[in-house]
Amino acid sequence: MSREITQSVALVTGSARGIGKAIAQRLAQDGHDIALNDIAANADQLEATAEEIRATGRRVTTVIADVSVEADVNAMVAKVAQDLGELNVMVSNAGIARVTSLLETSVDEWDQVMGVNLRGTFLCYKAAAEQMIRQGKGGKIIGAASIVAFRPFALLSTYSASKWGVRGLTQGAAMEFAKHKITVNAYCPGIVGTAMWELIDEKLAKEEGMEKGEALKKYSEAILMGRVSVPEDVAKLASYLASPDSDYMTGQCVLIDGGIQFS
């Protein structure tokens, strides 16, 4: 079921693959025109995603940008407004994970994870809000937090701290932007079968002396709904958060994890 959106432009960062791609596809299906973003290393996948969405009849633009770099983020938002007319929905989805014991985490690794996940979200929220305030029509800002923003996973302390930060940022931004009719919410997935979890499984299995695939199996035992999440589960929530149906919701970080953690 689509949400029948009219005249809306949605930007999804980190949308060449995984959850970001599923969100972009779902928002296109709902009727938003779509701006896709990823880093240069994923340019081919990004163009392939753009072609898939274009084929459905929606207007699509792509922007290569690193969300941890302020100039990139500002140029990205300006290009989206130039190519598609305005920006009405910002989905700050791009993120990276590093599986390392806190004792072995270097300052560089800490900065890398915080740079993409937390500074990147801050920069995207800020640039999107500036654009939306200029337009004067309100808007929807959506962040990617995680189950680890409620209960961290061991060996993912830095990642967990970054997502806990996204939760705080989302609440603060909601308080500041409400007067501009901009809502700010975040989705908090649990265990989604994407490239990110392939990496987490591989590293966790190595750290805990297990075979590949066993860490995912072990952590998945806690899922009440009895299956690992797929990106489309998260896209359905993002669809709601991007639509007028969620106009009375702001500052919320919504768990979508099949019932691992209760808020």
Ligand code: NAD
């Ligand atoms: P993924 O690794 O499959 O995709 C992430 C995308 O972001 C990639 O295409 C990557 O190239 C892009 N990206 C990375 N750094 C970037 C940067 N600096 N600038 C722009 N793009 C960048 O990951 P995913 O599983 O699809 O995760 C998407 C989001 O959801 C992330 O923020 C992640 O932390 C969050 N999340 C994922 C899970 C999960 O189980 N997979 C759970 C909770 C939260």
